[in-house]
Every structure is written in structure tokens, then in C-alpha cells.
Amino acid sequence: MNQFFTVDILTTTIASGIALATPFLLAALGETIGQRSGVINLGVDGIMLLGAFSTYYVQLQTGNLLLAVLAGTLTGTLMGVVTAFVSVTLKAEQGISGIGVYLFGLGISSLLFQKLVGTPLPISTLPAVGIPLLDSIPLVGGIFNQSLLVYLAFLLVPVVTFVLNRTTYGLQIRAVGENPAAADSLGVSVARIRWSTVILGCTFAGLAGASLLMYGGIFQINLTQSEGFIAVALVYFGAWRPVGVMFGSLLYGLVGVVILEWKSLGIIPLSASDLAATAPAVITVLALLFLARRFRQPAVLGRPYEREG
């Protein structure tokens, strides 16, 4: 155990945990925006898969990283349009339609991967970029040497917080999620707000897929391994606040990496290997139990709005 508590290993663990948490964070941030406006989207995992595959495919074809990430993100936007149409305009039952989108995304991404990509080759991923002053801090500088998408994700946390809490748009989002009838009577177009939040949320999901692909450097069938659902769960953990979501993602990612680290140092014996892998999930639930926050969910979460009368 002493081995673990060396600065070197701790630094790399934290850095690695941050990188692992990034796709969760991006997807969860997007879902937060959507859920604050009252729309729940369970198709995040499918959208992440589609985004990851587009990124992979475009990178294979063009070799242009920026284009590839853009492609992944735009795939998310496109799926966002579809999801918004189904959930907001057609007022479909959001739980089911989400799972439908998930199945669609899983099926299409697997199908296209098997048919369009012959032998999967790894792609060159985004290089790590150090933050100028911070990364030369002795010993812990390594934490500040991450890929651009990681920085983007963490920068989005204060941005989304600001937008939600300090802008008119954010106010409208929250109003629409708490009392759409009142918002409607005040002239806020509930449908338009929800369209925008859903599209934003799915764009984030596409970007999350791109970042996941960039992390591993190659696509595989069901690359996300239900990460999108974990991201949705993290929204609840974070009490619908971006900062909370950030802490949730970090907790999840860090615990995962710590367990791997302890396994590689021999701290966790082989016999406990499987059960140790449950640690991120268990700790997340326990943390929620003990933190026992009193935030409640957006009042009309999951309920399509329809003007009465």
C-alpha cells in the first residue's frame, strides 16, 4: 500500500481518472440540460455509439482529427433533432422512445462497423496537451496534461452552470422544467426551449462518444458498454446540477482507476478481482446514500407538455 501513496502513482492515477471520467461527464452534462427542461433521454448510450462510430469512420477515411470529432458531434446533433421531434413535438412516452433510440444506435453502429470497416485499425488519437504553467508544477504537473476534449468537458461545467443559473435562457429552461404552464402563460415557448435543450443534450452525447473513441483509439461493437446509462444515473447523483454531475463522474472514474492501480500493485489479490470491479458502482450508491441531498427532480420530468383548453 505504501507503493500506492507515492506522488508519482497518485498523480498518474488522478490524471487517468480524469481522462476516464470525461465521456461520462460530457454525456451527463448534456442529459442534465435536457432533464432540467423536463425531458428525459434514455437513448444517450445509442447516440454515444453512433457518435463514436462516426468519429472513427471519418478519421479512418480522412485522417483529420478535427473533422472526425466534428462528425461525431454532429451525429449527436442529428439524433438530437430526431429525439426532440419524437419527445417534444410528438410527445411520445420518453422512457420508451429513449430505449428505442438506444436499440437503434446500438444496432446501426454495430451493423455499419461490421460492414463498412474490414479490419479495424487503431486511429491516431488526440494528443495530450499540457496547460502551460500548471503542467510544470513539480510532481503533480502530470494531472494537467490531458487531451483537449478533457479540458473542454471540464470547462463546460462552469459554462453550463452559468447558463442555467444566470442567463434568461437558463431561467426559461428551469421554468419549463418546473412549471411549463406558467412559463407558457408568460410567453415562453415550451416546445422551442425543449427542442433546444434536447438537441444540445444529444450534441453533448455525440461529443461524449467521440471522446470515448479518442480514449481507446479504436471502435468495437458496443464500445460504450452501457456507459450512457451510467451517465444518466450520474445526473441523478449530481442532483441535476453540473457541479454535482462533475463530482459524480470524477468519483466514478477515479474509483475505477484506483481499483486497477491496486490490482496492478498486488494490493488486491486475484481472488477478489471480480468483486473489486464492482467498487465504482457500490461507492457511487453509498455516496448518494450518505450525502442524502434534498434536491428534488424537475417537477415535470418525463411529462410531455400540452396546452390545456
Next chain:
Amino acid sequence: MREPESNEPTGATLTGGSAGLARFLLTWFALPSALVVALAFGALMMLALGADPVTGYRALLEGAFGGSYALSSTAIQAVPLLLVGVGICIAFRANVFNIGGEGQIAMGGLASAATALAFPDLPGFILMPLVLLAGALGGAAWGAIPGFFKAHYKVNEILSTIMLNLVAVQVMNYLLAGPLVDTSPTSTGGLIPETRVLPAAAQLPILLKGTQLHLGVPIAVVVAICVYVLLWRTSFGFQIRAVGLSRNASAYAGMPVKRTITLAMTLSGAMCGLAGAILVFGSISHRMVTDGSLTGFTGSAGFNGIVVALFGGLNPLWTIVSAYLFGGLIVGGSALQVATGVPSDLVTALSGTIVVLVVSLEYLRRRARVQSIALAGPRIARPPRLSGNPPPLAAGGGGDE
């Protein structure tokens, strides 16, 4: 999960005129049109991948429904979907969103396998019900945990059920590679993560010679009927539905809300656990095997069961039908892959498309009916409906409502 905010009449009338005709078309043809659109999309995908849609769909239909063997395969495939769906009916009616089906199925399977291995010498008529019961209990335990957390600590069940799925897969891997593993090694010394051969006495007997149709199929149907009776003919079922419609109102009426929520989740888990037991003891393998993932054992029944339940309108009886259809889709998908070389993932994508389309049209159809009611005049009374939401912006207490 809440209902849409419109008052929904239970009956429907048609009025005359072209508006009425449009409504008629919408009501009756929307659903089949949705299916047609989805199938057209599938055909397009097949063409794009160089396969012949006609061959493909024919293979799908034959694989799912063509002949007694296919029909029985579909029925078998439908069993976990049906049971999970029935469990979802219970949970959703109590307004608890159980997405932990995968984990609950696995825990049920493990419990049943462990029981059979612990009492291998019991006669069949004791052992078989025992293992099924054990499976149900295993799943029930796994459902009780998130149920308890939600009821007493307001931990959101989406979070806890997803997390418990992750825990379940590792527990399964641990048990099947450790305490429950078949210790007769291959000659290379490596062990396969599976149990010993399970006692034949517990194996569900095959009902139709030449097929794999086993006792689990009628058991699932009977269970579905029992749950229907539970939900609509018992006071406990009434409590479940009442709590689902309004937790506050039910509490005000003196119902034991926390206990009801916990029990609803527990029952939901029990259904999934029973599915797990049937998967183990109805399988060709006569063992419980893992490949390291939940899906390898469940075939995603924990997810697909949700879709099945919702298509059945959260009514266990109609869930029987939708489970059978969905099962056919899955079985047909394998046949499609063999016939055309198009991976069965196409069927996954198709099922997702169908789900989205059907669910999208539901609203339009409801709206059409509402309008026709409105046109028909105020004579038709709208049935009263418990309000599902707390007063706007009033203090909603802590946690989920």
C-alpha cells in the same frame, strides 16, 4: 415517469365527415403504417448492404413463425421477455422505473443454480419448484435493495438499479469462476466459467417432442395471468396502482406507501429472477455459463422486457402478446443473419425503429380520439382522474415525486 397532462377518456367514438375519416384512418392505420415504415427502412438497409430484402424478411418470418420448431423457439425466446415485462408492469404501475432487470435475472439464475447444486438429490417434483422459487427470491432480493433505498432514502431507482447491474455481473463472474465453478478441469488445467452439470431432476421438461418447448413457457403465461389478477383484483394491487398515480394522495389515504414501493420493486425483481431460473433450467446447456457479460446470459431481456411491457400497455395479459412478437423478432434475426449474411444487429436497429415509431404515433392517435370526443359533445363524461402531480411550485418535499 408521469402521464401526459391530458385527460384521457377510456372510450372512443367516431364522428362523421372527412375529419372523422381522417381520425378513423389515424386510429386504425397508424400502427400498421409505422410497422411498414420500419420494415421499409430495414429493406433499404439490406439493399445498401448488398442483401435481398425479400429473402431477408422471408427468412425472418420463417425463422420466427414458420413451422412448429420456429414457433416454439419464439415462445421460448419470449419467456424472459414476458416475465421481465410482467415485472415492469408491477414496477411502473407503482411509478418505479426498474432498469435493473439484467442484474435481477442474473442473480435469479445464480440463486437457482446454487440451490440445485446444493440439493442435487432431491426428487424432481420438489427440486424443480424449489429452484424456481430460489430464482425468484434471488431476483427479489436484488430488486428489494433499490426499492428499499427509494422508499426510505429517496435514492433514485434509475441510479441504483443501473449500479446494481454492474455489481451483479461481477458477482456472477466471481461465483461462476470461483465457488460455483465446475472443478473438473480441462486437461490444460484451465477452468471454464460455468457450473457443474445441474441435476437433471430440476431441468424443465420438454413439452413438445422435437422442439425445445419447455415447461417454462406455460409457467410464464400463468404467472402473467396471476399478476394481472394481483394488480386488478386484490387490494395490494390497488395500492400499487394508487401509489403509482399519486404518492401523496395514497399516503393521505393511509396506505403504507414505503412498504408498497419496496414490495413493488421486490416483486418486479422476483419476476426477473424467475426468468433467470427458467433461462438456466430450460437451456440446452444444463449448466449456467458466463462469457463475462450479463448479455451473454440474459440476451438483453432486462432491457427488451421494458419495451415489451410498454407495448403491452403495462397490462400483463397484453404483455404476453407483445413478448411473443418481440421474441419472434429476435429469433427471426438470427435466421436473417444466416440467410443473407446481414448481421442480426439490423434487427436490433429495426426493433428500435419500430419502438420509436409506434410510440410516436401513440400521441397522435390519442389526440385524434380526444378531438372526436370533444366534437361528440359534453354528454360523454370524462372519468375522474387522480391528479399525479403536486401543486405547482409548492414544496414538494425531498427527493423524487
Next chain:
Amino acid sequence: MHRNLDRKLSLTLAAVVVALVAGACSGSSTPAPTVAPSVAPASVAPASVAPSPSPAAPASVAPSPSPAPAALKVALVAPSAVNDLAFTQSMVEALNSLKTKYNLDVAISDNQFVVATAANVIQNYASQGYNLIIAHGSQYGSIVQQLAPQFPNVSFAWGTAGSTYNLPNVFAYQVNSNEGGYVQGAMAALLSKSKVLGVIGPIAVGDAKLYVDGFCAGAKSIVASISCIPVYTGSFSDVSLMSAAATTFVANKADVLTGTAQAVVGAIGVAKSKNIPWFGTQWTQASLAPSDVVSSQVYNWAPILEQIFATIQGGKLGGATFTATLGNGGEQIQFNSGYTLPANVLAKANALIKGITEGTVNVPQ
């Protein structure tokens, strides 16, 4: 939620069911199961393999007889994709390489990771008159055990495992991946300056564990104090987790990496980005990191397949176990030309291969 099921929805559902069943039943009936054509010659070809192999005993590869004129219908059921650069691909490539020589009619069902579905697929193939069904995955064993007696005229081959369940129409095949692992472990120990090796596996069972154990044994035979602690991530398919595991090893100063499972591509990606030598297994992984993959232990199933074909054509449908070893060509260490291997390491590797083949070097189980 749909509290009151719309009756029309339910009626439509019912109508659809009826229509589907009617339509399907009125179509062509399911093909009657054809019995596999019995193979001609009366004399039984002498089986040239030992039924239960001892670890270091090499099985000789008999030169294959001239191919039979009749086509052999072979079906392969595998748990992952045909292009997974690992377990499944190794068998697919072997089959393809023998297709023309043996006039094979090959059908492949890949990605069969749901065991219950795989059972259906295998049963379908059996009733459709396939001569040989290769169940390429240890999780399929129990299926084969139950189905083989029901189809006595169909030959089943099951791997990787060593038991035929004493059934006359079941072949078993396995691979001593610990042998190749041993050689690569020794090479890794020689290449490593930090004397810390990174080993990543999915779950500690079967083929994976065998390889990992062999690798660490080989490494320790060179440097007794070397650090070779395997990390099992708990999943065969979680790519990010394997990437994370590789990163952790790098943090622990590991300067050589290896791993097994289809998700290992994530770890190879890390090796590539950090320019760390990688040892592959199951299939050649040089394409994934052209300048970092040192060598790959490639499974070459062709010799075993040829023996199976010969046995079937000789009239015997099973009852033999085959082991792929370094000695009989079932396992090969393929060095990556893109990696410059120091001469002494190469020499040691070749010496070990020779030693294992001849039985002078003992690889612990």
C-alpha cells in the same frame, strides 16, 4: 404511462400476430433435416494424435491426404467478430486457408455471445445437414455436450477445451497458450529495463489465465525478481477499462505490456501512444501498433483442422482431443518485422521454442 391500453392497439397487435403466423406457415415449410452423407472408405484412418496430451509431448502432423471429392459442409459458431484480431479471427483465417484444398462449404455465425441463442444456432446447423460444426468458444461446451448425442451423424468440434465428454462424435481442441506465453514472457524480461511487466487480462479463467500464467512464469525464469502482476479487468469487451489498465501499468513503470481478450485493442492503443513494446496473443496484432508489437503468439488451427477433416473422412466423427503446441505448428510466435529485436533476445526465444518443442524445457501448468 399508458394506464389504459388502447383497445385498438391491442387488437392491432393481435391481428399482426395472426397475420404473421399465417403468412409464415403458408410459406415454404422448414427444410427437413438431412442426414449427413456417410463418408466412403471402410478402413479407419489411423488417428495420429494422443487422446489426452501431456504438456510437452509434440503431436506429429501427418501429411494431409489428397482432398476428398465431396464437399464438406462446415459451420463455425464463434463468440466475437470475424475481424476481432484475436480468438475468432484465428479460426476464421484457418478455415479460409483450407477452403479450396478440402472443398469446404463454410458457414459462419459470429458474435454469438448470448449462449442460449448460440445453442439455437448450433442446433439449426446440425439439423440442416452440416457435417462438422465448430463450436469455437469454451462457453459452448455444455451445448455440445447435450446436442451431440441427438445428432449422431454430425461431427462437433469444441474448443478451447480438452474434454470430448466421451462422446463419439465430439472432437475437442485446445491450445497450450502457456507455452507461447512462456517464450514471450522470457523475451519481455530480457527487454525490460525497469523489470516491471504489465499484464492485462479479462477474467481469470481458461485460455486467458493460461497465457498470463505462462507469460509470468517465462519472465520469472529469466529474472526471478521481476514484477509480473496480472490485472484482470472483469470484462472481455470493455475497451476503455483495458486502456485504463495499461495506463496504470505505465504509471507503475512497466515498460513492456501484454494482454489477452478482444478488448485488448484498447491496451495496445496505449502501448502505441507511449511507444512501449507489446506482446500479442491469439492472432497477429502487428497491424495495430506496427512499430511497437514485438511478436504475437498466433494460433494456427489449420493443422488441427486438417486432422479433424482427415478423421471425419476416415469415418470417425469424433473422440479425439487435439492440442495446439509450439511443436506441432498449432502455435507460432510471429515476430513483427517492424520491431527491431536485439539478437540475444531473438536467440533466447528460438532456444526456448526449440526446448519446449523437444521437451527439454518444462512449462509449468
